[in-house]
Each structure stands twice: as C-alpha cells, then as structure tokens.
Amino acid sequence: MDHFIYKNGVLHAEDVSVNEIAAKVGTPFYVYSTATLTRHFTVFDQALEGLDHKIFYAMKANDNMAVLRILAAMGAGMDVVSGGEYAKARAAGVPGDMIVFSGVGKTEAEMRQVLEGGIRQFNVESEPELRRLSRVATGMGKVANITLRVNPDVDAKTHAKIATGRSEDKFGIPMSQARAAYSEAASLPGIEVVGIDVHIGSQLIDLAPYRQAFTKLAELTETLRADGHDIRRLDLGGGLGIPYQRSNEAPPLPVEYGQVIRETVGHLGCEIEIEPGRLIAGNAGIMVSEVIYLKHGEGRNFLIIDAAMNDLVRPAMYEAHHDIVPVVEPRIGVDPEPIDIVGPVCESGDTFAKQRPMPPLDSGDLVAFRSAGAYGAVMASEYNARPLIPEVLVKGDQFAVVRPRPTYEEMISRDTLPSWMES
Numbered sequence: 430m431d432h433f434i435y436k437n438g439v440l441h442a443e444d445v446s447v448n449e450i451a452a453k454v455g456t457p458f459y460v461y462s463t464a465t466l467t468r469h470f471t472v473f474d475q476a477l478e479g480l481d482h483k484i485f486y487a488m489k490a491n492d493n494m495a496v497l498r499i500l501a502a503m504g505a506g507m508d509v510v511s512g513g514e515y516a517k518a519r520a521a522g523v524p525g526d527m528i529v530f531s532g533v534g535k536t537e538a539e540m541r542q543v544l545e546g547g548i549r550q551f552n553v554e555s556e557p558e559l560r561r562l563s564r565v566a567t568g569m570g571k572v573a574n575i576t577l578r579v580n581p582d583v584d585a586k587t588h589a590k591i592a593t594g595r596s597e598d599k600f601g602i603p604m605s606q607a608r609a610a611y612s613e614a615a616s617l618p619g620i621e622v623v624g625i626d627v628h629i630g631s632q633l634i635d636l637a638p639y640r641q642a643f644t645k646l647a648e649l650t651e652t653l654r655a656d657g658h659d660i661r662r663l664d665l666g667g668g669l670g671i672p673y674q675r676s677n678e679a680p681p682l683p684v685e686y687g688q689v690i691r692e693t694v695g696h697l698g699c700e701i702e703i704e705p706g707r708l709i710a711g712n713a714g715i716m717v718s719e720v721i722y723l724k725h726g727e728g729r730n731f732l733i734i735d736a737a738m739n740d741l742v743r744p745a746m747y748e749a750h751h752d753i754v755p756v757v758e759p760r761i762g763v764d765p766e767p768i769d770i771v772g773p774v775c776e777s778g779d780t781f782a783k784q785r786p787m788p789p790l791d792s793g794d795l796v797a798f799r800s801a802g803a804y805g806a807v808m809a810s811e812y813n814a815r816p817l818i819p820e821v822l823v824k825g826d827q828f829a830v831v832r833p834r835p836t837y838e839e840m841i842s843r844d845t846l847p848s849w850m851e852s
C-alpha cells in the first residue's frame with residue numbers, strides 16, 4: 430500500500446496535489462511519501478517481531494538524505510556498498526555500529542575509512558578481500574568483525590541482471606568452499622568472525638528461493654559451529670519484490686517472508702539481520718512527467734514525454750515495467766488506446782512502454798510513473814546534458830524539494846579546463 434491516490438479527480442501524494450508540486454518545481458520530478466516509507470519500515474519490523482533482529486536499509490535503492498533521515502530516525506541501520514554511501518549514512522546520523530558494509534570490490538581506502546569511522550561488520554565476499562581486510566585492520570591496530578557472504582547456488586527466478594545467488598554470479602563464496610574460508614578467517618589476526626551473510630537477488634516474487642537459501646544457511650551454521658566458529662549473526666540480505674504491475678502481480682508480503690525466516694533459521698538463536706531496499710523505497714516514490722507531443726505514426730502512436738531513460742533507466746536496463754497513470758483521473762467510460770510512451774533521448778532504448786493502453790492524453794498533460802522510489806533517482810544521469818531531475822518529499826499536506834534541479838550554469842561549471850586552453 431502507498432499514499433499516491435486520486436482525490437477529487439487529481440493524483441495526490443499524501444495530501445498534496447501532484448499538479449500543485451508540478452506547478453511549483455516544473456517537470457519532470459520525483460516525489461517521495463514519508464508515510465509510505467515509515468509504513469514499509471514498520472511492516473518489516475513487525476514481520477520479524479519476537480526474533481532478535483535488526484533492519485539495515487539497503488541505501489543504494491534511494492540515498493536521498495531526507496529519505497535516510499526518516500529511516501534513521503525510526504532506528505534503521507544502513508547497508509552500504511561504497512565509501513560514499515558510508516559517508517552519507519553517517520551524515521544522516523546513523524552510528525557506525527548500525528552500518529554493515531557489503532560489496533564485491535571494497536578498496537583498501539574504503540576499508541580504512543569505515544574502520545576509522547566505526548562499522549558493525551564487513552560482509553566479505555572473497556578470500557583475497559579477507560586477507561586484505563586483515564592486513565588493513567592489523568595495521569590500524571584494529572580487528573574487523575566479518576561475515577562471509579556465501580553463494581547458496583539457488584536461482585532467485587528474477588531478471589538475470591539482478592540475480593546474484595547462482596554459482597555463475599560474481600557474488601559471494603561458493604558453499605563448498607565456505608568451511609575452508611571460515612577456517613582461514615579464524616586464523617587471521619585482524620579478523621573476528623561474527624556470522625554468515627547471503628543475498629540471492631532482487632525483485633523476488635516467490636518465497637521458494639528464500640526458503641532454499643535459508644535452509645542451506647541453517648545447515649552451514651551448524652557445520653561452522655561444530656568447527657568451532659561463533660556464528661551469532663545471520664545476515665539474510667534483501668530482495669523482496671514489489672508489485673510493479675498492480676493488475677497482475679502479488680509478490681509475497683513481508684509477514685510471509687518473516688515466517689520463512691522463522692521456520693528456517695529461527696531456532697538457531699542468532700541475531701537476524703535483513704537488508705531490504707526496494708520494498709522500503711520502491712512504492713514510496715513516483716516520477717512525474719509532462720507530455721510534450723502526441724505523435725501519430727504509421728499504425729502506432731507515440732506519447733513523447735519530458736522524462737527520459739537518463740531520469741529512470743529501469744525500463745531500458747531491465748525491461749522493467751512501471752505502471753504509468755494520468756495525473757488527472759480519466760473520466761469513467763473513456764476507452765484506453767494502446768500507445769508507445771517514449772522520452773526525447775536519441776536512442777531507441779529510450780522507450781518506457783510499448784503499446785500501453787492509456788486514456789487519451791495530449792501536450793501539457795501530466796503522467797506519473799508508479800513504483801519509482803527505488804533504483805530511480807539514484808541511477809539517473811545527465812546524459813544528453815539533461816539536468817538531474819529534482820526530488821520532492823511530501824509529509825501530510827507539506828512538501829519540500831529535497832534535491833533541487835541543477836541550473837545549466839552549475840552543470841557547466843563542474844567541468845574544469847586544462848591550463849593550456851584559453852578560456
């Protein structure tokens with residue numbers, strides 16, 4: 430459930446009319462709903478009630494400072510994948526002991542940065558990373574808490590670009606090598622083993638792969654404990670999917686996911702860590718765009734809008750579906766007609782939807798892309814020298830720009846000229 434609904438025939442973000450925001454900030458733009466973000470965090474928290482658990486928001490889904498602050502204020506920790514994310518999490522007020530550091534390619538500089546600033550644990554993804562981390566930590570007179578990310582070789586049955594738990598994916602250490610890796614970890618002076626980590630992919634719409642992976646994790650926990658390792662935390666990753674296509678998708682609910690966690694690893698007495706990203710932020714945001722032209726092609730019509738693949742890349746990158754709705758509710762009895770919805774960028778990939786049934790729309794009308802709060806603004810670029818689009822946060826009847834649109838002057842002045850060029 431989210432807080433983007435029609436009131437008096439106009440799409441609202443909580444109690445604010447999307448038309449009103451558009452008039453103030455100009456299109457295109459993202460809008461996030463505070464009530465939806467807090468609701469999603471609470472739903473996860475309740476799904477794990479009774480289990481010793483912590484929620485680390487995977488901030489790569491949406492790292493706007495205002496979003497981070499809302500979640501941090503509710504007690505969320507952060508799952509970070511870079512030094513930049515760590516810095517942003519700290520700036521949002523998250524203490525180091527509520528931050529976990531994931532990622533396949535942590536650099537020495539990043540290791541130093543987070544060991545210096547404080548970190549709950551590293552989710553280590555390979556033996557070379559383990560050795561380097563031990564060396565860096567020892568050099569600083571510190572010991573790094575680690576889990577090893579294991580690859581359980583299960584198919585998350587999601588888009589190939591966001592499946593991460595199959596043996597051919599680059600992530601984690603194969604289950605078969607886990608015992609050897611843990612034994613090496615235990616022998617390294619800069620390392621303290623605290624648990625096991627797994628993350629099998631994103632946008633999962635079925636619980637079966639979770640059940641398989643967590644069952645393997647439970648077995649591994651017992652094996653490693655028998656080997657003498659103190660496995661006290663299980664980081665189960667993120668990945669729970671959201672309904673992008675509301676008419677025919679019903680992914681599992683967090684409470685059902687929580688039940689799978691209880692049934693598979695609940696008996697182990699471990700602290701449970703989860704890293705949801707998309708499910709917290711995805712349906713808490715929309716992207717709003719204005720129709721520039723309605724173009725009649727041969728046997729096909731095109732709605733050319735002022736948002737493009739650089740603003741929301743998911744359709745071009747993952748063939749992702751976003752529901753697209755008119756901001757002014759269509760009159761009852763108006764028949765939708767199939768149309769291609771495209772952006773202005775010079776690439777055929779700049780197509781948001783093909784032959785999508787839409788009510789009649791024309792120049793100046795606004796449309797909203799639902800479920801655009803995760804992997805939207807964070808993946809945007811200024812390709813075609815199109816300024817990053819603003820982000821707006823709504824709370825009840827208030828709204829504020831939480832990232833302004835850069836001016837052309839700001840964009841131009843980011844580049845610097847070499848001294849040998851005449852300015």
Ligand SMILES: *Cc1c(COP(=O)(O)O)cnc(C)c1O
Binds near residue numbers: 508667669704705
């Ligand atoms: C991306 C990622 C997540 C979050 O995935 P969602 O699908 O957004 O929930 C969690 N953990 C790790 C290690 C990730 O890479």
